[in-house]
Amino acid sequence: MVDKGSRVGVLMGGLSTERDISMKSGKAVSKALKARGWDVVDIEVGRDLPAKLVDTGVKAVWVALHGRFGEDGCVQGLLEVMGIPYTGCGVRASAVAMDKIATKRAVAPFSEVRLARDSVVTAVGEAPFLPAVVKPAVGGSTIGISIARTAAEYRTALETALALDAYVLVEEYVQGEEITVAVLEGEALPVVRIVPKSGFFDFEAKYTQGMTDYEVPGNIAPAAAESAQRAAVAAYKALGCGGLCRADFIVPSDGSAPVFLEINTIPGMTATSLSPMAAGATGIGFEELVERILLHAHCMSPEVG
Ligand SMILES: Nc1ncnc2c1ncn2[C@@H]1O[C@H](COP(=O)(O)OP(=O)(O)O)[C@@H](O)[C@H]1O
Ligand SMILES: [Mg+2]
Incomplete structure (x- = not known):
């Protein structure tokens, strides 16, 4: 367990194409933890990460990396080897969730989860x-x-x-409305409905202010919302996720059950990102959310002495 006296590192940046977004998530996480009184060190992740983890003397880390090396189990594996507790999913869940094909195969046996052909x-x-x-x-x-x-x-x-x-x-291709469901420690948060003004939720629509409207709780049929929440939790459990994850769905226009697309194991973490928005709708503020995720930081017990 991480206690409040411990120095905490926030891992941000990294080696993936989502580096800039990770810097924003990391800065927001770091600010939130400082506001809550934690001793925080911002760690910009490069190939020298092992040395930085040693030099800073951090006792736990909040992983605010997105994409390859940071969200796919690589950094998680390094932290396991070094025995430093970290937030979010372990190595296996991270690696499976990073691969959309492996994810669909892992969740396919669960009847709650409907998949596109x-x-x-x-x-x-x-x-x-x-x-x-x-x-x-x-x-x-x-x-x-x-x-x-x-x-x-x-x-x-x-x-x-x-x-x-x-x-x-x-x-x-599934014609319909796009929604996303954050899952915090195994419990689904309210559904967020995403309305990209261009019709396609691409990079530009995701990260350009004003190009997409978001609604929480999303204005969709209650049965569809509940079904997506059940499917998000089933996917989270099927992969053995931890911390905060977020599953994407399309609600088909023909009224059939939501179709699962993927699960993100380190969703965007600025104060206006989708998962904090969903947590906010249940009364969990950004700082509280960030701290709660940190308090669940873990790593495997060592098997060898
Ligand atoms: N089967 C599908 N039918 C319709 N739109 C889709 C489908 N799969 C993906 N999309 C669109 O592409 C976006 C990105 O797809 P997604 O699988 O969530 O990948 P990622 O977010 O990792 O890039 C979705 O948010 C959605 O707008
Ligand atoms: Mg997605």
Whole structure:
């Protein structure tokens, strides 16, 4: 357990394409912990992370990294080896959740979770179906993801995705409304409805102020909201997640059950990010949320003496 006298490191930045977003999350987390009276060190993550962890003498870390190396189990593995408790998911859940194909296979046995039809592709060829959403297995922030409506669009989409990953998930395009459900320590928070003004929740819509409207609790049918909350918790448990995670869904326009897309193990953590917004709707303020996540920091007990 982490006690309040302990020095805490906030890991931010990192080596992924989501570095800038992580810097924003990290600064916000650090500010919140300082406001709560913690002894905090901001740690900008590079290849020299092990030395920085030793030099700063931190007794626990709040991992505010997004994407590869920070959200995929790599940093979590390093912290396990060094015996430093850390926030969020362990190595295995992080690694599985980072891969959209592995995630869908892991949650598929759970009847609460409805999945879009898909196909895994490793080379350029004919589209298995259209319209399709083409995604690199590993990624985030909609980077490398395209919607393909024609054979020509499919070919371009596949080339884009294959440039980023050897495994590409080709998923049936689901027409509907987009929602996201944060799960905090195994309990679902209220549903957030996402309304991108452009129609596609891409990088620009995600990170440009005013390009997307957010609603919490989202104005969707109560049955759809409950179903998505159950599915988000089932996915969290299927992967063995910890801390705060956030699952994305599409609520189909035909009134059928929400379709699960993916689960993010280190969702954005600025005061205006989606999960803090959802926590806020239940009365949990940003600083309280950040501190609560820290108090659940953990690592495995050593197995060898
Ligand atoms: N099967 C799908 N049908 C319709 N839209 C989709 C589908 N999959 C993804 N999208 C759109 O692409 C966005 C990003 O996809 P997602 O799987 O959440 O990846 P990430 O957020 O990691 O980039 C979603 O927020 C949604 O707008
Ligand atoms: Mg997403």
